[in-house]
Amino acid sequence: MxxxxxxxxxxxxxxxxxxxxxxxxxxxxxxxxxxxxxxxxxxxxxxxxxxxxDDNNGWSELFDLYYGRISEQETEFTNCMLGNFSEKCRCKGLELDCEHAGLHSVPLVSSNVLTLRLQINKIRKLHADGFSIYQDLQELNLNYNEITTVSERAFKGLHNLIKLYLSNNQIAFLPPGVFEDLQQVQWLILENNRIQKISPKTFIGLKSVVLLVLLNNSFHQLPAKPICQEMPKLNWLDFEGNQIESVKNGTFTCCTQLTVLVLRRNKINSLHEGAFASLQRLAELDLSLNRIQELPHNLFKQLRELLQL
The missing domain is CATH 4.10.400.10 (Low-density Lipoprotein Receptor)
Structure with a gap:
Protein backbone atom coordinates (compact mmCIF):
# COMPACT_ATOMS: atom_id res chain seq x y z
CA MET A 1 0.00 0.00 0.00
CA ASP A 54 -16.59 14.85 -15.96
CA ASP A 55 -13.91 14.05 -13.37
CA ASN A 56 -13.60 17.25 -11.37
CA ASN A 57 -11.40 15.78 -8.65
CA GLY A 58 -8.87 13.95 -10.86
CA TRP A 59 -8.84 10.86 -8.65
CA SER A 60 -10.08 8.47 -11.35
CA GLU A 61 -7.08 8.69 -13.65
CA LEU A 62 -4.59 8.25 -10.82
CA PHE A 63 -6.30 5.55 -8.79
CA ASP A 64 -7.57 3.44 -11.69
CA LEU A 65 -3.93 2.69 -12.57
CA TYR A 66 -3.46 0.96 -9.22
CA TYR A 67 -6.86 -0.25 -8.08
CA GLY A 68 -8.21 -1.20 -11.51
CA ARG A 69 -11.26 -0.01 -13.34
CA ILE A 70 -14.51 -0.70 -11.55
CA SER A 71 -16.10 -2.77 -14.28
CA GLU A 72 -14.88 -4.53 -17.38
CA GLN A 73 -18.41 -4.28 -18.79
CA GLU A 74 -17.82 -0.56 -19.28
CA THR A 75 -16.01 -1.10 -22.57
CA GLU A 76 -17.45 -4.41 -23.76
CA PHE A 77 -20.81 -3.10 -24.96
CA THR A 78 -21.84 -0.10 -27.02
CA ASN A 79 -25.54 -0.89 -27.38
CA CYS A 80 -27.88 -0.23 -24.49
CA MET A 81 -28.57 -3.27 -22.31
CA LEU A 82 -31.02 -1.57 -19.96
CA GLY A 83 -34.68 -2.29 -20.49
CA ASN A 84 -36.02 0.76 -18.71
CA PHE A 85 -34.62 4.29 -18.37
CA SER A 86 -35.62 7.93 -18.74
CA GLU A 87 -35.58 9.42 -22.23
CA LYS A 88 -33.59 12.31 -20.75
CA CYS A 89 -30.64 9.94 -20.17
CA ARG A 90 -28.08 8.27 -22.43
CA CYS A 91 -27.49 4.54 -22.23
CA LYS A 92 -24.42 2.53 -23.20
CA GLY A 93 -24.20 -1.10 -22.24
CA LEU A 94 -25.09 -1.25 -18.56
CA GLU A 95 -24.19 2.40 -17.95
CA LEU A 96 -26.69 5.25 -17.71
CA ASP A 97 -25.64 8.89 -18.02
CA CYS A 98 -28.26 11.40 -16.86
CA GLU A 99 -25.98 14.43 -16.64
CA HIS A 100 -27.72 17.79 -17.08
CA ALA A 101 -31.11 16.08 -17.43
CA GLY A 102 -33.03 18.49 -15.18
CA LEU A 103 -33.90 15.70 -12.73
CA HIS A 104 -35.46 16.57 -9.36
CA SER A 105 -35.40 12.99 -8.07
CA VAL A 106 -33.62 9.70 -8.70
CA PRO A 107 -35.07 8.20 -11.92
CA LEU A 108 -36.42 4.66 -12.18
CA VAL A 109 -33.93 2.48 -14.04
CA SER A 110 -33.60 -1.22 -14.86
CA SER A 111 -32.23 -3.07 -11.86
CA ASN A 112 -29.23 -4.47 -13.78
CA VAL A 113 -27.57 -1.05 -14.17
CA LEU A 114 -23.86 -1.01 -13.22
CA THR A 115 -23.03 2.69 -13.53
CA LEU A 116 -25.47 5.49 -12.75
CA ARG A 117 -24.34 9.06 -13.40
CA LEU A 118 -26.77 11.65 -12.06
CA GLN A 119 -24.42 14.63 -11.80
CA ILE A 120 -25.45 18.22 -12.53
CA ASN A 121 -29.15 17.89 -11.73
CA LYS A 122 -31.54 19.33 -9.15
CA ILE A 123 -31.91 16.43 -6.75
CA ARG A 124 -32.43 17.74 -3.21
CA LYS A 125 -33.15 14.66 -1.12
CA LEU A 126 -31.89 11.08 -1.04
CA HIS A 127 -34.84 9.14 0.31
CA ALA A 128 -34.83 5.85 2.20
CA ASP A 129 -34.32 2.80 -0.04
CA GLY A 130 -34.09 5.00 -3.14
CA PHE A 131 -31.38 2.77 -4.65
CA SER A 132 -32.29 -0.54 -3.00
CA ILE A 133 -33.26 -2.33 -6.25
CA TYR A 134 -29.87 -1.62 -7.85
CA GLN A 135 -27.94 -4.37 -6.11
CA ASP A 136 -25.48 -4.75 -9.02
CA LEU A 137 -24.62 -1.04 -9.09
CA GLN A 138 -20.87 -0.38 -8.93
CA GLU A 139 -20.59 3.38 -9.50
CA LEU A 140 -22.99 6.12 -8.39
CA ASN A 141 -22.27 9.75 -9.25
CA LEU A 142 -24.41 12.43 -7.57
CA ASN A 143 -21.98 15.33 -7.93
CA TYR A 144 -23.29 18.84 -8.55
CA ASN A 145 -26.85 18.43 -7.35
CA GLU A 146 -28.67 20.36 -4.59
CA ILE A 147 -28.70 17.58 -2.01
CA THR A 148 -29.34 18.80 1.53
CA THR A 149 -30.92 15.71 3.12
CA VAL A 150 -29.58 12.15 3.13
CA SER A 151 -31.78 9.50 4.75
CA GLU A 152 -30.13 6.99 7.07
CA ARG A 153 -31.34 4.32 4.61
CA ALA A 154 -30.44 6.21 1.43
CA PHE A 155 -27.86 3.64 0.27
CA LYS A 156 -29.49 0.46 1.56
CA GLY A 157 -29.01 -2.53 -0.71
CA LEU A 158 -25.95 -1.23 -2.58
CA HIS A 159 -23.82 -4.20 -1.57
CA ASN A 160 -21.66 -4.12 -4.72
CA LEU A 161 -21.07 -0.38 -4.98
CA ILE A 162 -17.38 0.52 -5.39
CA LYS A 163 -17.37 4.28 -6.07
CA LEU A 164 -19.71 6.87 -4.56
CA TYR A 165 -19.48 10.53 -5.59
CA LEU A 166 -21.41 13.11 -3.54
CA SER A 167 -19.32 16.23 -4.21
CA ASN A 168 -20.58 19.78 -4.72
CA ASN A 169 -23.87 19.45 -2.89
CA GLN A 170 -25.23 21.09 0.26
CA ILE A 171 -24.99 18.15 2.66
CA ALA A 172 -24.53 19.33 6.25
CA PHE A 173 -25.22 16.09 8.14
CA LEU A 174 -24.60 12.39 7.55
CA PRO A 175 -26.62 10.08 9.83
CA PRO A 176 -24.63 7.41 11.70
CA GLY A 177 -24.79 4.15 9.75
CA VAL A 178 -25.78 5.79 6.47
CA PHE A 179 -23.04 3.81 4.67
CA GLU A 180 -23.66 0.54 6.53
CA ASP A 181 -24.40 -1.54 3.40
CA LEU A 182 -21.46 -0.14 1.40
CA GLN A 183 -18.97 -2.78 2.42
CA GLN A 184 -17.39 -2.95 -1.05
CA VAL A 185 -16.99 0.80 -1.54
CA GLN A 186 -13.39 1.83 -2.19
CA TRP A 187 -13.89 5.53 -2.97
CA LEU A 188 -16.09 7.96 -1.06
CA ILE A 189 -15.88 11.52 -2.42
CA LEU A 190 -17.64 14.19 -0.33
CA GLU A 191 -15.76 17.37 -1.21
CA ASN A 192 -17.43 20.79 -1.42
CA ASN A 193 -20.34 20.19 0.93
CA ARG A 194 -21.30 21.73 4.30
CA ILE A 195 -20.61 18.81 6.61
CA GLN A 196 -19.88 20.09 10.11
CA LYS A 197 -19.39 16.98 12.19
CA ILE A 198 -18.37 13.35 11.77
CA SER A 199 -17.66 10.46 14.13
CA PRO A 200 -16.45 6.87 13.68
CA LYS A 201 -20.12 5.83 13.54
CA THR A 202 -20.55 7.94 10.40
CA PHE A 203 -18.39 5.42 8.54
CA ILE A 204 -19.84 2.13 9.81
CA GLY A 205 -19.75 -0.42 6.98
CA LEU A 206 -16.89 1.11 5.00
CA LYS A 207 -14.46 -1.73 5.63
CA SER A 208 -13.07 -1.62 2.06
CA VAL A 209 -12.71 2.14 1.55
CA VAL A 210 -9.22 3.28 0.52
CA LEU A 211 -9.97 6.88 -0.52
CA LEU A 212 -11.99 9.37 1.55
CA VAL A 213 -12.15 12.99 0.36
CA LEU A 214 -13.73 15.57 2.70
CA LEU A 215 -12.10 18.64 1.16
CA ASN A 216 -13.87 22.01 1.53
CA ASN A 217 -16.48 21.21 4.13
CA SER A 218 -17.21 22.96 7.44
CA PHE A 219 -15.38 20.94 10.11
CA HIS A 220 -14.14 22.92 13.10
CA GLN A 221 -12.83 19.86 14.89
CA LEU A 222 -11.92 16.26 14.22
CA PRO A 223 -13.43 13.44 16.29
CA ALA A 224 -11.48 12.57 19.43
CA LYS A 225 -12.24 8.88 18.88
CA PRO A 226 -10.42 6.93 16.14
CA ILE A 227 -11.76 8.05 12.77
CA CYS A 228 -10.50 4.88 11.04
CA GLN A 229 -12.16 2.53 13.50
CA GLU A 230 -14.64 1.39 10.81
CA MET A 231 -12.24 1.92 7.86
CA PRO A 232 -9.28 -0.45 8.38
CA LYS A 233 -8.03 -0.17 4.78
CA LEU A 234 -8.13 3.63 4.48
CA ASN A 235 -5.13 4.71 2.44
CA TRP A 236 -5.79 8.33 1.44
CA LEU A 237 -7.59 10.92 3.60
CA ASP A 238 -8.16 14.52 2.54
CA PHE A 239 -9.40 17.22 4.97
CA GLU A 240 -8.13 20.22 3.01
CA GLY A 241 -10.02 23.50 3.20
CA ASN A 242 -11.97 23.08 6.43
CA GLN A 243 -11.89 25.06 9.71
CA ILE A 244 -10.06 22.47 11.81
CA GLU A 245 -8.23 24.09 14.76
CA SER A 246 -6.43 21.18 16.44
CA VAL A 247 -5.33 17.58 15.94
CA LYS A 248 -5.51 15.40 19.06
CA ASN A 249 -3.85 12.11 19.94
CA GLY A 250 -6.80 9.77 19.42
CA THR A 251 -8.09 10.83 16.01
CA PHE A 252 -5.77 8.78 13.77
CA THR A 253 -5.05 5.91 16.19
CA CYS A 254 -6.52 3.17 13.96
CA CYS A 255 -5.32 4.56 10.61
CA THR A 256 -2.51 2.03 10.28
CA GLN A 257 -2.77 1.75 6.48
CA LEU A 258 -2.86 5.50 5.81
CA THR A 259 -0.18 6.70 3.36
CA VAL A 260 -1.49 10.17 2.44
CA LEU A 261 -3.01 12.67 4.90
CA VAL A 262 -3.96 16.15 3.68
CA LEU A 263 -4.73 18.81 6.31
CA ARG A 264 -3.72 21.93 4.37
CA ARG A 265 -5.81 25.15 4.34
CA ASN A 266 -7.31 24.73 7.78
CA LYS A 267 -6.89 26.81 10.96
CA ILE A 268 -4.73 24.36 12.87
CA ASN A 269 -2.85 26.01 15.72
CA SER A 270 -2.45 23.02 18.02
CA LEU A 271 -0.93 19.59 17.34
CA HIS A 272 -0.69 17.05 20.14
CA GLU A 273 2.65 15.27 20.35
CA GLY A 274 1.17 11.84 19.61
CA ALA A 275 -1.25 13.01 16.92
CA PHE A 276 0.49 11.06 14.13
CA ALA A 277 2.21 8.33 16.18
CA SER A 278 0.14 5.49 14.71
CA LEU A 279 0.74 6.49 11.08
CA GLN A 280 3.84 4.39 10.51
CA ARG A 281 3.07 3.89 6.79
CA LEU A 282 2.44 7.57 6.10
CA ALA A 283 4.29 8.74 2.97
CA GLU A 284 2.86 12.25 2.57
CA LEU A 285 1.60 14.70 5.22
CA ASP A 286 0.43 18.15 4.15
CA LEU A 287 0.05 20.71 6.95
CA SER A 288 0.63 23.82 4.82
CA LEU A 289 -1.42 27.02 5.08
CA ASN A 290 -2.42 26.61 8.71
CA ARG A 291 -1.72 28.69 11.84
CA ILE A 292 0.95 26.46 13.36
CA GLN A 293 3.59 28.42 15.26
CA GLU A 294 5.28 25.62 17.20
CA LEU A 295 5.63 21.87 16.67
CA PRO A 296 5.88 19.31 19.49
CA HIS A 297 9.40 17.92 19.72
CA ASN A 298 8.56 14.28 18.82
CA LEU A 299 5.62 14.94 16.50
CA PHE A 300 7.14 13.13 13.50
CA LYS A 301 9.29 10.60 15.36
CA GLN A 302 7.22 7.54 14.36
CA LEU A 303 6.79 8.54 10.71
CA ARG A 304 9.63 6.42 9.36
CA GLU A 305 8.15 6.12 5.85
CA LEU A 306 7.45 9.83 5.40
CA LEU A 307 8.63 11.10 2.01
CA GLN A 308 6.98 14.50 1.79
CA LEU A 309 6.00 17.04 4.44
Missing amino acids: FAVAFNVLELQRERTGCSLGYFPCGNTSKCLPQLLHCNSVDDCGNKADEENC
Missing part, protein backbone atom coordinates in the same frame (compact mmCIF):
# COMPACT_ATOMS: atom_id res chain seq x y z
CA PHE A 2 2.96 2.29 0.69
CA ALA A 3 4.30 1.66 -2.81
CA VAL A 4 0.91 2.50 -4.26
CA ALA A 5 0.81 5.90 -2.58
CA PHE A 6 4.39 6.68 -3.57
CA ASN A 7 3.77 5.73 -7.21
CA VAL A 8 0.56 7.74 -7.39
CA LEU A 9 2.29 10.82 -6.00
CA GLU A 10 5.16 10.47 -8.47
CA LEU A 11 2.71 9.91 -11.33
CA GLN A 12 0.84 13.10 -10.43
CA ARG A 13 4.04 15.14 -10.58
CA GLU A 14 5.30 13.50 -13.78
CA ARG A 15 1.95 13.66 -15.56
CA THR A 16 1.00 17.24 -14.71
CA GLY A 17 4.05 18.98 -13.29
CA CYS A 18 1.84 20.02 -10.36
CA SER A 19 1.69 18.91 -6.74
CA LEU A 20 -1.18 16.84 -5.38
CA GLY A 21 -4.32 18.98 -5.11
CA TYR A 22 -3.35 21.20 -8.07
CA PHE A 23 -3.89 20.98 -11.82
CA PRO A 24 -2.03 22.50 -14.80
CA CYS A 25 -3.37 25.26 -17.05
CA GLY A 26 -2.95 23.46 -20.36
CA ASN A 27 0.48 23.97 -21.90
CA THR A 28 1.49 26.72 -19.47
CA SER A 29 3.59 26.17 -16.35
CA LYS A 30 0.85 27.59 -14.15
CA CYS A 31 -0.75 25.33 -11.50
CA LEU A 32 -4.01 26.17 -9.74
CA PRO A 33 -5.82 24.58 -6.76
CA GLN A 34 -8.20 21.76 -7.71
CA LEU A 35 -11.08 23.81 -6.25
CA LEU A 36 -10.88 26.13 -9.30
CA HIS A 37 -11.29 23.28 -11.80
CA CYS A 38 -14.68 23.44 -13.53
CA ASN A 39 -16.08 26.32 -11.48
CA SER A 40 -17.45 28.11 -14.59
CA VAL A 41 -14.73 30.79 -14.33
CA ASP A 42 -11.74 31.06 -16.67
CA ASP A 43 -9.11 31.09 -13.91
CA CYS A 44 -6.29 29.92 -16.19
CA GLY A 45 -6.89 32.56 -18.83
CA ASN A 46 -6.95 29.98 -21.61
CA LYS A 47 -10.07 28.09 -20.45
CA ALA A 48 -8.02 24.95 -19.70
CA ASP A 49 -9.53 24.83 -16.21
CA GLU A 50 -13.02 24.42 -17.69
CA GLU A 51 -12.12 21.30 -19.69
CA ASN A 52 -12.48 17.61 -18.71
CA CYS A 53 -15.20 18.38 -16.21
